[in-house]
Amino acid sequence: PLAFDLDGTLSRRAQSMTASAIREILKITQQPDVISFAGGLPAPELFPLDEVRAASQRVLDVYGPAALQYSTTEGHAPLREWIGAQAGIPARNVQIVTGSQQGLDLLGKVLIDEGDVVLVEAPTYLGALQSFQPYLPRYVQVPTDDGGIDVDALEEVLKTTRAKLLYAVPNFQNPTGRTLSAERRRRLVELTAQHGVVLIEDDPYGQLRFTGEAAPSLYSLGLELHGDADRNHVIYSSSFSKTLVPGLRDAWVQAAAPIIGKLIQAKQGADLHTPTFNQMIITELVQDVLPRQIERVRQAYGERARLMLDRIHADFPAGVQTTTPEGGMFLWLTLPEGVDTQALLPRAVERKVAYVPGSPFYALGGGENTMRLSYSNATPEQITRGVRALGDTLREALAEA
Numbered sequence: 107p108l109a110f111d112l113d114g115t116l117s118r119r120a121q122s123m124t125a126s127a128i129r130e131i132l133k134i135t136q137q138p139d140v141i142s143f144a145g146g147l148p149a150p151e152l153f154p155l156d157e158v159r160a161a162s163q164r165v166l167d168v169y170g171p172a173a174l175q176y177s178t179t180e181g182h183a184p185l186r187e188w189i190g191a192q193a194g195i196p197a198r199n200v201q202i203v204t205g206s207q208q209g210l211d212l213l214g215k216v217l218i219d220e221g222d223v224v225l226v227e228a229p230t231y232l233g234a235l236q237s238f239q240p241y242l243p244r245y246v247q248v249p250t251d252d253g254g255i256d257v258d259a260l261e262e263v264l265k266t267t268r269a270k271l272l273y274a275v276p277n278f279q280n281p282t283g284r285t286l287s288a289e290r291r292r293r294l295v296e297l298t299a300q301h302g303v304v305l306i307e308d309d310p311y312g313q314l315r316f317t318g319e320a321a322p323s324l325y326s327l328g329l330e331l332h333g334d335a336d337r338n339h340v341i342y343s344s345s346f347s348k349t350l351v352p353g354l355r356d357a358w359v360q361a362a363a364p365i366i367g368k369l370i371q372a373k374q375g376a377d378l379h380t381p382t383f384n385q386m387i388i389t390e391l392v393q394d395v396l397p398r399q400i401e402r403v404r405q406a407y408g409e410r411a412r413l414m415l416d417r418i419h420a421d422f423p424a425g426v427q428t429t430t431p432e433g434g435m436f437l438w439l440t441l442p443e444g445v446d447t448q449a450l451l452p453r454a455v456e457r458k459v460a461y462v463p464g465s466p467f468y469a470l471g472g473g474e475n476t477m478r479l480s481y482s483n484a485t486p487e488q489i490t491r492g493v494r495a496l497g498d499t500l501r502e503a504l505a506e507a
């Protein structure tokens with residue numbers, strides 16, 4: 107039989123793909139005695155387990171077999187209606203997706219042609235880079251500072267670069283924890299509108315503010331600018347993963363009808379529809395469980411963030427800079443030049459603590475001396491112990507640098 111060169115059969119898209127650093131590290135952190143500051147996992151001990159159990163039973167009682175049958179690609183109508191009502195837009199501008207990660211993949215599929223310029227923050231969510239990569243974009247990094255996207259620098263970039271879309275995480279950004287000011291949001295929406303650049307606002311953490319004042323979403327500013335949902339150049343993506351539970355893989359996209367129409371066709375080819383049963387359970391929870399759950403999570407993450415920052419200031423060697431999040435799950439460390447956080451990870455894991463090295467969050471490389479810490483999936487006791495272990499690891503590395 108002919109020896110079949112399987113590697114040779116891989117498409118150029120497939121050859122462009124790489125593994126997710128977060129997903130790969132999750133395997134390391136499965137070791138029970140490792141304290142993980144790596145994956146942006148919600149605190150499992152806060153999951154509304156009893157409410158999900160009761161909701162699941164109610165769904166089966168009310169819908170019977172229909173809860174386990176194929177359902178529409180658009181998504182469970184009552185859930186789309188509820189999301190639309192929250193956003194002040196028609197349900198037909200809302201598409202349910204199987205995790206906002208699928209939303210990013212489908213948006214890449216319907217918006218990006220090979221060679222299109224995709225503007226991303228430096229650093230940005232590596233999962234977005236992973237979703238967009240197979241559509242073979244040309245990434246251009248938008249300069250950022252401690253206030254997030256530098257809109258003056260963006261204006262300069264847009265004068266010389268013809269871009270297809272800009273991907274932004276304005277609230278409690280992944281990986282830095284930074285939040286874009288109201289003023290910069292207005293400029294960002296206006297600039298992208300002027301230059302015909304689609305603006306993707308990825309906002310899974312927007313509800314998880316634990317200090318400071320909320321700023322309007324880019325999507326709502328786009329609605330004001332354009333007058334209605336079908337002329338909005340801003341696409342909004344969010345999820346129930348961080349406010350309820352991630353394992354049911356329920357999320358949504360808000361966009362103008364032409365884009366929603368193509369997302370539906372792309373989703374038909376991807377998974378037909380988001381699991382019927384999961385959507386119905388989430389729909390049962392959004393009315394009364396969701397508001398209570400958001401409060402619980404905000405409270406817990408605010409405490410854990412403050413504790414982690416206190417312990418960093420107490421136990422870390424000098425020369426380490428950290429961001430100060432107002433919400434969400436992450437903070438971002440910048441270490442002295444010369445420290446390689448990728449090389450350092452095995453030594454941290456030996457001391458039973460894990461983090462995500464920063465360089466995979468840069469579309470065009472760099473950031474070797476940075477790392478992302480998540481405080482959401484560690485108890486206060488683990489945060490205290492893990493930060494001390496990480497401080498010892500860094501001190502050792504700096505003594506050698």
Ligand SMILES: Cc1ncc(COP(=O)(O)O)c(CN[C@@H](CCCC(=O)O)C(=O)O)c1O
Pocket residue numbers: 126128129132144145146147204205206207208231233275280308309310344345346347352356357
């Ligand atoms: C900005 C942003 N956009 C989309 C997602 C994906 O969330 P979904 O659960 O798919 O709704 C995420 C979730 N990212 C987490 C979770 C990844 C979990 C994992 O890969 O296991 C992280 O950065 O660690 C995100 O931060």
